[in-house]
Amino acid sequence: MRINLLENFWLRVVALLMGILLWFHVATEKQYTYQLRLPVSEITLKEDLSLISDPVDSLDVIVSATGKKLLRKKWRKKGVRISATGFDAGRQTLALNPSNTFLVGSDLAVTLDEIVFPTSIDLEIDFSLEKRIPVIPDIDATADDGFAVTGTMNPRPPEVTVVGPRSLVQNIRSIKTVHKALTGLRNDITLILPLVDLEGRDLVVLPDSVEVVVEVVPVKTISFNNIPIVVFNAPTDRQVYTDPAWISVELTGSPTEIDKLDRFSIIVSADYRQLAADGRVPLKIECPSKFNIKNASHNRVRIGFR
Numbered sequence: 001m002r003i004n005l006l007e008n009f010w011l012r013v014v015a016l017l018m019g020i021l022l023w024f025h026v027a028t029e030k031q032y033t034y035q036l037r038l039p040v041s042e043i044t045l046k047e048d049l050s051l052i053s054d055p056v057d058s059l060d061v062i063v064s065a066t067g068k069k070l071l072r073k074k075w076r077k078k079g080v081r082i083s084a085t086g087f088d089a090g091r092q093t094l095a096l097n098p099s100n101t102f103l104v105g106s107d108l109a110v111t112l113d114e115i116v117f118p119t120s121i122d123l124e125i126d127f128s129l130e131k132r133i134p135v136i137p138d139i140d141a142t143a144d145d146g147f148a149v150t151g152t153m154n155p156r157p158p159e160v161t162v163v164g165p166r167s168l169v170q171n172i173r174s175i176k177t178v179h180k181a182l183t184g185l186r187n188d189i190t191l192i193l194p195l196v197d198l199e200g201r202d203l204v205v206l207p208d209s210v211e212v213v214v215e216v217v218p219v220k221t222i223s224f225n226n227i228p229i230v231v232f233n234a235p236t237d238r239q240v241y242t243d244p245a246w247i248s249v250e251l252t253g254s255p256t257e258i259d260k261l262d263r264f265s266i267i268v269s270a271d272y273r274q275l276a277a278d279g280r281v282p283l284k285i286e287c288p289s290k291f292n293i294k295n296a297s298h299n300r301v302r303i304g305f306r
Contacts, residue, residue, distance in 0.1 A: 031064060031065070031066060032064065032065065032066070033062055033063070033064045033113065034062070034063055034064075034065075035060065035061070035062045035116060036060075036061065036063070036076070037058050037059065037060050037061075038058060038059055038061055038076060038079045038080050038103075039057065039058050039077075039079035039080075040056055040057055040058060040059060040079055040080055040081075040082060041078060041079040041080065041081060041104050042081040042082070042104070043055070043081075043082045043083075043084055043123075044081065044082070044083050044084065044085055045084055045085060045087070045125060046085055046087075046088070048127060048128050049087075049088075049089060049125050049126065049127060049128060050125070050126055050127070050128045050163075050164050050165040050166075050201070050202040051123065051124065051125060051126075051165065051201040051202045052124040052125070052126050052165045052167060052168065052200065052201060052202075053124055053200070053201050054201050055121040055122055055123055055124075056118060056121050058079075059080060059096070059101070059115060059116075059117070059118070060115075060116040060117040061080070061101075061112055061113075061114065061115055061116060062112075062113045062114040062116060063103070063110055063111060063112055063113060064110075064111045064113050065109055065110040065111065066109060074105075075103065075104075075105060075110060078103075078104040078105040079104055080101055080102060080103055080104060080112070081101070081102050081103075081104050082094070082096065082100060082101050082102075082121075083100045083101075083102070084100070084123055084125075087123065087125055088125070089125050089126055089127050090125060091122065091123070091124055091125075092122070092123045092125060093120055093121070093122055093123070094120060094121050094122075094123055095119065095120045096115040096118065096119055096120055096121065097115060098112050098113065098114070098115070101115055126165035126166050126167050126168075127165075127166045128163060128164065128165065128166065128202075129163070129164065129165070129166040129169040129170060130161060130162070130163045130169075131161070131162050131163075131169050131170070131172065132159045132160070132161055132162075133159060133160060133162055133172055133173065133174055133175055134158060134159050134174045134175075135155040135157070135158060135159065135160055135174070135175055135176075135177065135195065135210050136155075136174050136175070136176045136177070137153045137155055137176075137177050137193065137210075137212045138176045138177050138178065138179045138180065138196075139153055139177070139179075139180045139181075139182065139191075139193075139212065139214065140179075140180070140181045140182070141153075141181075141182040141183075141185060141214050142182070142183050142184070142185070143184070143185045143186065143216050143219075144184045144185060144186045146218060146219060147185065147186050147216050147217065147218055147219055148216070148217060148218075148219040148252060148253050148254050148291075148292070149185065149214060149215070149216055150215040150216070150217055150254045150256075150257065150290070151254070151257070151289070151290040152215060153212050153213070153214055153215075154212075154213075155177070155193075155210040155211065155212050156210060156211045156212070156213075157207070157210060160175065160195065160205055160206060160207060160210070161205070161206045162175070162198070162203065162204070162205055163203075163204045163206070164198075164200060164201075164202050164203035164204060165200065165201070165202060165203075168198075168200040168203060169203070172198065175195050175196065175198065175205065176195070176196050177193035177194065177195055177196070177209075177210060177212065178193055178194050178195070178196055180193060182214065185214065185216045186216060187216055188213060188214065188215050188216055189213070189214045189216070190211060190212070190213050190214075191211070191212045191213075191214065192209055192210075192211055193209060193210060193211075193212055194208060194209040195208055195209060195210065217254050217255065217256075218255070219252040219253060219254070219255075219292075220252065220253065220254070220255040220258050220259075221250055221251070221252050221258075221294060222250070222251055222252075222253075222258050222259075222261065223248060223249070223250045223251075224248065224249050224250075224251070224263045224266060225246075225248045226246040226248070227246060227247055227248070227249055227263060227266055227268050228245065228246055228268070229242045229244075229245060229246065229247065229268050229269065229270055229283065229301060230267065230268065230269045230270070231269070231270050231271075231272055231303065232269055232270070232271050232272065233271055233272045233273050234272040234303075235272075238305040238306070239305065239306040240272070240303060240304070240305060240306075241303075241304050241305070241306060242270060242301045242302065242303055242304075243301060243302040243303075243304060244298060244301060247268055247283070247296055247297045247298045247301075248296070248297040249266055249268070249285060249287075249293065249295070249296050249297075250293070250294040250295040250296070251266075251287055251291045251292065251293060251294060252291065252292050252294045253290055253291035253292065254290065257290050257291070258291065261287075261288070261291065265287060265288055266285065266286070266287050267285075267286040267287075268283055268284070268285050268286075269283070269284045269286075270282070270283055270284070270301060270303065271284070272303065275303060278302075279302050279303060279304070280300045280301065280302050280303070281300065281301065281303055282299060282300050283296070283298060283299055283300060283301060
C-alpha cells in the first residue's frame with residue numbers, strides 16, 4: 001500500500017501548530033522558581049532621613065511565578081524596593097529577606113522567595129536638610145566682530161533648593177549649570193540649562209534647570225596712551241628700563257561698561273626670564289575679562305640697564 005505524504009498536507013501542518021501552541025500554553029502555565037539579578041530601585045526610610053551613599057545597586061534573588069510571567073521583562077526592569085523604615089540616623093546593618101524587600105510593580109503572580117546575595121547591607125543614614133544655594137552659569141560666550149557679550153549672565157532663578165543628607169548638603173556652597181560654549185553671537189540668546197548632578201545619594205535639586213540670558217551689544221572702542229611697562233624677575237643689582245617705556249592700547253567692550261574703565265585697570269608687563277638674544281621680550285597685556293584687546297602699539301620691547 002502506497003502512502004501519499006502530501007495528502008492532507010495543510011491539515012497536518014495546522015494540527016502540528018495547534019499541538020505546539022497547546023504544549024506552550026500548558027508549559028507556561030506551570031509554576032517555576034528562577035534565580036536572577038534585579039536592580040534596587042528604591043530604599044525607603046523614615047520621612048526626615050536620607051541615605052549618604054548607595055549601599056547596593058542590585059540583588060540576586062529567587063522568584064516564583066508562572067512561565068508566562070517569568071518570560072515578561074517589564075517587571076524585572078522595575079527591580080526591588082527595600083524598606084528600612086525601622087532605622088534611625090547612624091550606621092545600620094539591615095538583614096535582607098522577603099519581609100523587607102519587595103518586587104516593584106509586580107502583581108501577586110510573581111513572588112519573591114529568597115534573597116541570595118547580598119543577604120545584608122550596611123546603611124549610612126543621616127537627617128535630611130533643605131538649603132538654598134546660588135547657581136553659577138558655566139558658559140563660554142564670544143561675540144562676532146563688532147559685538148561684545150556684556151558679561152552679565154544672571155540665572156533665573158538665581159538660587160535653587162537642595163534636599164538631602166545633612167552631612168552632604170551643609171558642605172554645598174553653589175551649583176553650576178552644564179557647560180555651554182557659544183561663538184559668533186550677534187544678538188541676545190536665552191538658554192535653558194540643566195544643573196550638574198551633585199555627587200551623593202538622595203540629593204535632590206529643585207528646580208533642576210535654570211534660564212540664562214546672554215546679552216550681546218555692539219562694541220565700543222576706547223584708547224589709552226602712555227601705559228607704563230612693568231618688568232618682572234629682573235636682576236636687583238642694576239636698574240632696568242624698557243624701550244619704549246610706554247605703550248598705547250585699544251580695548252573694545254560693552255558701551256555701558258567700557259565708559260567705566262580707567263587706565264589703572266590695564267597692566268602691561270614683561271618677564272625678564274623671557275629675554276631673547278636680541279635683547280627683546282614679549283609683552284603681556286591684562287585687562288578685565290569683560291573687555292577685549294583690539295590693538296597695542298607694541299607686542300615686544302627692548303630691555304636695557306642703566
